[in-house]
Amino acid sequence: MVEDIRSILKEHGKLSVDIAGLSDDADLYQAGLTSHASVNVMLALEGKFDIEFPDRMLKRNVFESVSAIRAAIEELTGGA
Amino acid sequence: MSKANESPHVATAMRIAREVAGPQAASVDRDARFPREALDALKEARLLSAFVPKAMGGLGLGMIELSQMCEALAQHCASTGMVFAMHQIQVACLVRHANGVGFFERYLKELAAKQYLIASVTSEVGIGGEMRTSICAVEKSGDRFKLDKDASTISYGEHADDLLVTARAAPDATPNDQALVLVSKPDYSLERTGAWDTLGMRGTCSPPFKMRSTGSAERILPAPFADIASQTMVPFSHILWASCWLGISTAAVSKARAFVRNQARSKPGQTPPSAMRLAEVATQLQMMRANVHDVASECEYLMNHPESSIDVLSSVAFAVKMNNLKVSTSEAAFQIAHRCLGICGIMGYKNDSKFSIGIHMRDSMSAALMVSNDRILSTNAAMLLVLKDD
Numbered sequence: 260m261v262e263d264i265r266s267i268l269k270e271h272g273k274l275s276v277d278i279a280g281l282s283d284d285a286d287l288y289q290a291g292l293t294s295h296a297s298v299n300v301m302l303a304l305e306g307k308f309d310i311e312f313p314d315r316m317l318k319r320n321v322f323e324s325v326s327a328i329r330a331a332i333e334e335l336t337g338g339a
Numbered sequence: 340m341s342k343a344n345e346s347p348h349v350a351t352a353m354r355i356a357r358e359v360a361g362p363q364a365a366s367v368d369r370d371a372r373f374p375r376e377a378l379d380a381l382k383e384a385r386l387l388s389a390f391v392p393k394a395m396g397g398l399g400l401g402m403i404e405l406s407q408m409c410e411a412l413a414q415h416c417a418s419t420g421m422v423f424a425m426h427q428i429q430v431a432c433l434v435r436h437a438n439g440v441g442f443f444e445r446y447l448k449e450l451a452a453k454q455y456l457i458a459s460v461t462s463e464v465g466i467g468g469e470m471r472t473s474i475c476a477v478e479k480s481g482d483r484f485k486l487d488k489d490a491s492t493i494s495y496g497e498h499a500d501d502l503l504v505t506a507r508a509a510p511d512a513t514p515n516d517q518a519l520v521l522v523s524k525p526d527y528s529l530e531r532t533g534a535w536d537t538l539g540m541r542g543t544c545s546p547p548f549k550m551r552s553t554g555s556a557e558r559i560l561p562a563p564f565a566d567i568a569s570q571t572m573v574p575f576s577h578i579l580w581a582s583c584w585l586g587i588s589t590a591a592v593s594k595a596r597a598f599v600r601n602q603a604r605s606k607p608g609q610t611p612p613s614a615m616r617l618a619e620v621a622t623q624l625q626m627m628r629a630n631v632h633d634v635a636s637e638c639e640y641l642m643n644h645p646e647s648s649i650d651v652l653s654s655v656a657f658a659v660k661m662n663n664l665k666v667s668t669s670e671a672a673f674q675i676a677h678r679c680l681g682i683c684g685i686m687g688y689k690n691d692s693k694f695s696i697g698i699h700m701r702d703s704m705s706a707a708l709m710v711s712n713d714r715i716l717s718t719n720a721a722m723l724l725v726l727k728d729d
Contacts, residue, residue, distance in 0.1 A: 275513045275514075288515065288516065288565060289512070289513065289516045290513065291513035291514070291515065291516075292515075293471070293515050294471070294718070294722075295718065295721055298721045298722060298724060298725055299721075301725045302724055302725060305725070311727065312725065313727065313729075314654065314655065314656050314726060314727055314728065314729070315650075315654075317654055317655035317656065317722075317725060317726060318650060318653045318654045318655065319565065319566075319569070319653050320653075
C-alpha cells in the first residue's frame with residue numbers, strides 16, 4: 260500500500276523534493292504539498308483504493324505524511 | 340445592527356462611527372488620506388485591543404462584537420472599517436496562536452496598554468496574490484533574524500506601529516512552508532515603491548513597499564503559518580471584511596430608503612415606482628446580513644470551544660464555507676450599491692448630493708478583488724471534488 264501511496268504522491272503531489280528521499284513520517288507540507296495538490300492526491304487515492312474519504316477526514320493532518328495517509332486508508336478499508 | 344445595543348463596546352464603536360468616522364469620510368476619500376481622527380478615537384476607547392483577553396488588559400470580545408464594530412464603522416467610513424478589521428485580524432493571529440509564549444504575551448499586554456496598530460504584510464511581488472506562498476525567507480543567525488520583503492501592498496503601512504509578515508520559514512524552505520513574524524519599530528524600514536490612487540477604499544493607504552527588518556528570533560511565531568491561516572487568518576479576514584461590506588451596503592440602502600421616502604412624501608397616496616426596487620434590494624441586504632451573522636456566530640462558537648473545534652476549523656468543509664461567505668458577500672456588496680444607484684437615479688449619480696452612491700460603489704468594488712474571487716472560486720471548485728457534504 261505504501262508503494263501505491265508513494266507513487267500517487269509522486270504523480271500528483273507536486274512535491275519540491277523527490278518522494279523517494281522522504282521517510283514515511285516526513286511532513287509532506289514541508290516538502291511542498293499545497294492544498295490544491297492535496298486535493299488531486301485525495302482524488303487519486305479514492306480512485307486507486309476504491310474508497311471515499313468522508314468529510315471528517317478532509318483535513319490537513321490526515322494527509323500530512325505517508326504514514327498518516329496509510330492509517331486513513333486502513334481505517335476506511337477495515338485494516339486490509 | 341439589531342443586537343448592537345446589547346454590547347456597550349459596540350455602542351462605543353457606533354458612536355465613533357457616527358461622530359468621528361462619518362464626518363471625516365469625504366476628505367479621507369477625496370484626499371486618499373489615512374482616517375487618523377477615527378483611529379485616534381478607537382485607540383482612545385481602547386478598541387484596538389478588543390480581542391485581547393481581559394486578563395491581559397484587553398476587552399476580551401469575540402467575533403460577533405468585532406463583526407458588529409466593523410459593520411458600524413464601515414457604514415460611515417469604509418476605509419476606517421477596513422483598517423480596523425485588518426488590525427483585528429492580526430491581533431487575532433497573535434492571541435490565538437502565540438498567547439502563552441513569553442515574548443508575545445508581553446507584547447499583547449503592551450498592545451493593550453499602548454493601543455498599537457498592526458499592519459499585515461502578506462502580499463509579495465511575484466506570488467500572484469497567493470497568500471499561502473512566499474518568496475522571501477526568514478534568515479536566522481544565532482538569536483537574531485533578518486527579513487526583507489518586496490510587498491505589493493501594505494495597507495496603512497506608514498501609519499502602523501508594528502507589522503505581521505509572512506515569509507518562508509528558512510532560506511531552504513519550500514514556498515508554502517511559511518512562518519509569521521512580528522516586526523516592530525524601529526526594527527524595520529519601509530521604502531515606498533509606488534502610489535495608492537484607487538477607485539475606492541482610498542483611506543486604507545495601501546501602496547507597495549520594500550520592507551527591511553531585523554529582530555530577535557523570539558518574534559517568529561512558533562506555530563506554522565499553515566495552521567494560523569486556516570484556523571484564524573482566513574476566517575477572521577472573510578468574516579470581518581464581509582462585515583465591512585455589509586456596512587457599505589447598509590449605508591447605500593439607507594440613502595435609497597431616504598430617497599424613496601422623499602419621493603413618496605411629494606405625492607402622498609401614490610407608491611413611487613422606485614419603492615418596488617427598494618423592496619427588492621432590501622431582500623438582498625437581509626440575505627447578506629443573515630449570511631454574515633450566521634458564519635460569525637458559528638465561528639464565535641467554535642473559537643469558544645477550542646478543544647472540539649480545531650478539527651472543524653482546519654477542515655475542507657469549513658474552508659469552503661468561509662470562501663462562500665467571501666465570494667457571495669463581495670458580489671452582493673457591489674450589486675446592492677448598483678441597485679441603490681438605480682433607485683436614487685441622477686441624485687445618486689451626483690457626487691455632491693446627499694443621496695450620492697458613488698463612494699459606496701467605488702468602495703464595494705474592492706471586495707471582489709481583495710483576494711480575487713476567481714482564485715477563491717477555483718480553490719472551492721477543487722475542494723468540492725472531494726467534499727461530500729453528507
